[in-house]
Amino acid sequence: xxxxxxxxxxxxxxxxxxxxxxxxxxxxxxxxxxxxxxxxxxxxxxxxxxxxxxxxxxxxxxxxxxxxxxxxxxxxxxxxxxxxxxxxxxxxxxxxxxxxxxxxxxxxxxxxxxxxxxxxxxxxxxxxxxxxxxxxxxxxxxxxxxxxxxxxxxxxxxxxxxxxxxxxxxxxxxxxxxxxxxxxxxxxxxxxxxxxxxxxxxxxxxxxxxxxxxxxxxxxxxxxxxxxxxxxxxxxxxxxxxxxxxxxxxxxxxxxxxxxxxxxxxxxxxxxxxxxxxxxxxxxxxxxxxxxxxxxxxxxxxxxxxxxxxxxxxxxxxxxxxxxxxxxxxxxxxxxxxxxxxxxxxxxxxxxxxxxxxxxxxxxxxxx
Amino acid sequence: xxxxxxxxxxxxxxxxxxxxxxxxxxxxxxxxxxxxxxxxxxxxxxxxxxxxxxxxxxxxxxxxxxxxxxxxxxxxxxxxxxxxxxxxxxxxxxxxxxxxxxxxxxxxxxxxxxxxxxxxxxxxxxxxxxxxxxxxxxxxxxxxxxxxxxxxxxxxxxxxxxxxxxxxxxxxxxxxxxxxxxxxxxxxxxxxxxxxxxxxxxxxxxxxxxxxxxxxxxxxxxxxxxxxxxxxxxxxxxxxxxxxxxxxxxxxxxxxxxxxxxxxxxxxxxxxxxxxxxxxxxxx
Numbered sequence: 029x030x031x032x033x034x035x036x037x038x039x040x041x042x043x044x045x046x047x048x049x050x051x052x053x054x055x056x057x058x059x060x061x062x063x064x065x066x067x068x069x070x071x072x073x074x075x076x077x078x079x080x081x082x083x084x085x086x087x088x089x090x091x092x093x094x095x096x097x098x099x100x101x102x103x104x105x106x107x108x109x110x111x112x113x114x115x116x117x118x119x120x121x122x123x124x125x126x127x128x129x130x131x132x133x134x135x136x137x138x139x140x141x142x143x144x145x146x147x148x149x150x151x152x153x154x155x156x157x158x159x160x161x162x163x164x165x166x167x168x169x170x171x172x173x174x175x176x177x178x179x180x181x182x183x184x185x186x187x188x189x190x191x192x193x194x195x196x197x198x199x200x201x202x203x204x205x206x207x208x209x210x211x212x213x214x215x216x217x218x219x220x221x222x223x224x225x226x227x228x229x230x231x232x233x234x235x236x237x238x239x240x241x242x243x244x245x246x247x248x249x250x251x252x253x254x255x256x257x258x259x260x261x262x263x264x265x266x267x268x269x270x271x272x273x274x275x276x277x278x279x280x281x282x283x284x285x286x287x288x289x290x291x292x293x294x295x296x297x298x299x300x301x302x303x304x305x306x307x308x309x310x311x312x313x314x315x316x317x318x319x320x321x322x323x324x325x326x327x328x329x330x331x332x333x334x335x336x337x338x339x340x341x342x343x344x345x346x347x348x349x350x351x352x353x354x355x356x357x358x359x360x361x362x363x364x365x366x367x368x369x370x371x372x373x374x375x376x377x378x379x380x381x382x383x384x385x386x387x388x389x390x391x392x393x394x395x396x
Numbered sequence: 397x398x399x400x401x402x403x404x405x406x407x408x409x410x411x412x413x414x415x416x417x418x419x420x421x422x423x424x425x426x427x428x429x430x431x432x433x434x435x436x437x438x439x440x441x442x443x444x445x446x447x448x449x450x451x452x453x454x455x456x457x458x459x460x461x462x463x464x465x466x467x468x469x470x471x472x473x474x475x476x477x478x479x480x481x482x483x484x485x486x487x488x489x490x491x492x493x494x495x496x497x498x499x500x501x502x503x504x505x506x507x508x509x510x511x512x513x514x515x516x517x518x519x520x521x522x523x524x525x526x527x528x529x530x531x532x533x534x535x536x537x538x539x540x541x542x543x544x545x546x547x548x549x550x551x552x553x554x555x556x557x558x559x560x561x562x563x564x565x566x567x568x569x570x571x572x573x574x575x576x577x578x579x580x581x582x583x584x585x586x587x588x589x590x591x592x593x594x595x596x597x598x599x600x601x602x603x604x605x606x607x608x609x610x611x612x613x614x615x616x617x618x619x620x621x622x623x624x625x626x627x628x629x630x631x632x633x634x635x636x637x638x639x640x641x642x643x644x645x646x647x648x649x650x651x652x653x654x655x656x657x658x659x660x661x662x663x664x665x666x667x668x669x670x671x672x673x674x675x676x677x678x679x680x
Contacts (some may be wrong), residue, residue, distance in 0.1 A: 078509065084484065249463075
């Protein structure tokens, strides 16, 4: 199955019944498949006038109870950022897929990149936390989409799935496990007591969410709000609200963060990589093994929240960490901030991946 | 001598978030009248539309605060994006009666693209477009509906741009219900909002509203009352007017056409969508 289609099928398996989008290379096959597949789940597909509208529509749909998704690429994500902040502030579950392509600007629509990883975490204004997963093969396009929906619902937050052009347009085998549908999550709904319901009760880490039409007469706003959801622009209210929302992530890092560890027990040199680029790293590790070198890999399936603890631990155990990525050096800065060892950036301007041979050459350079 | 009468509650309190009063709107502002008309229309429609199914979505600005005062499920969204947000709400729960209430700067200037596309789709939303001819909350700058020549804080020599005529634009874009009233026409507005609630398709009601602080006092209307007096003298009920002529110049000698300009029973977005799917093999 096509990687983009695997995302669409993952969304359906996770219970997605609303898709809003705008055509963009290389994410359009997701919209195309959703426009057809929504018929089968009595859901809705709407093609809007731009990505700003698409993002606004999925938040609105989620407020009315839908499990909602949009899919785009870099230029579209740029347009969605303001409303991603709205979803964060209103605490509305939704999933945004970004099939990354070469940027900045129109860049290289048909070629790959990992240039938007920082944008996902820092693109919308103000301070916010983000959950982002980086798939590295077609199976993970499906699996991580399901996971993105489940965590969006569990934590009442937007989740950004960071795929890239190579994965989006790659065809590969896909297994859809039977149990996926049984394990889909849905936001906690409030108790029947409509009078005493506080939509943003600070006593609860993740307050239950009342949907439009349930009779709770909720008010939701992007303004700093008190526990009743009403605007209250004071430093104290802002601090309480921001802290509670942030704690949803910070207190649940173990549930959110997912990593793959290869050869990490006894290596001197390790890679930190993510997404399709990690496949090249795995190739380089195999070449190194044949030559008698044991090289490690910490693969970030979760890129946000950043796995600080695991990076610190790794850096205390190895001599050097190499960070290859298809951008001019983004995640490497985060690694450097926390690592206690030497951190070597291996950037790539985009358009293709590093080859395993290039990465192996880097290993040799670093060792000598 | 008439003694003042004190009452504990107002008949429409059940639909107003009274705990949030006093509101932020200035003396002389028309938004209170619109809140009054809108809540009365909800009460009048109770028999056919349960209050629990009423939803209000607003954008940003003075009119954008509407969602924060009306006591139904209400959403205060980002600048210009109330319509796509409302589109998502409506599609995800088709029982909801979704009204978008926001200002001219929000809905037409920054959000104009969404407005014309929603009208083109004839999507099942009610848009109450509060036109006070300026950006009130940010201090009275000109926008896409500010009359040519008007003085604003960013057009000290007079506005050198030309405004949209909203009814003409909405009719051209495909809206199937188009009306215009001023905040003086409270009863007509109330009835019009009720009609919009029951209209199957995209309904657009422009409400011309006084803004003494942002617009009026720089443009020959010293107080809100002066602008209301102008509405009284200039408004002309013209249901069958050629919409090209449905301007709103705010000039003393010009007419201000009001009325229910378009009531078209063409099928709504949801009807066309279901029929198209059904005629092509259904949801398989």
